[in-house]
Amino acid sequence: MKHAAVVLAAGGSTRLGRPKQLLTRDGETLVHRAVRLAAATHPTHLLAVVGAHSDEVTAALQVIAVDHRLEFVANPHWETGLAGSVAAAAGALRGFDGAVLMLVCDQPALEEHHLRALLGGAAESPVGCAATRHGARLGVPALVTSSLFADSSELQGDTGLGARLTALHGVWTLDAPELTHDLDTPDDVRDAMAKGWLDC
Secondary structure, three states: OOEEEEEEEOOOOOOOOOOHHHOEEOOEEHHHHHHHHHHOOOOOEEEEEEEOEHHHHHHHOHHHHHHHOOEEEEOOOHHHOHHHHHHHHHHHOOOOOOEEEEEEOOOOOOOHHHHHHHHHHHHHOOOOOEEEEEOOEEEEEEEEOHHHHHHHHHOOOOOHHHHHHHHOOOOEEEOOHHHHOOOOOHHHHHHHHHOOOOOO
16 A cells, blocks of 8 residues: 555653653664654655654654655644644645555554554555554554545644544554553553563
């Protein structure tokens, strides 16, 4: 499936108190890991949206940026939530007619097989979309059509796209409970370390 991949890495990690993008698993920063996993799906375009801590995040991606022609997209409005980053990526991908794979870098249990499952699932979906189940709602990682992604300028905050996917009938759903574990607080980090998903 022809697709672009977008790694949303602009958040400020305010509740955590340090950049979650730069936490490590097996010595690799989570933002580098997310970009590497996205690159493994062979997208035609590979984007990383940066905002808070942009210098450090960009520096962590320099080597992989050269190897995979990674494009950096700045989100100066990162405080407004994920919607601002999605809108920035949508602007960078204007005119692209393939699907868009979206992922974040604070799901330390994410693996390549999750992303490949979404790609396969979207091909079976009558609406061409696939998303990950997070309790009663759907969210990232997700694969959406170019038209749905282009409409992202209407979204607000952190839940807009998830609400739209949840309301859309026919979305293929990935059930991966390990992906519900994100890294918003120090307790989340300690739990991830205990599970072996983060370095000590």
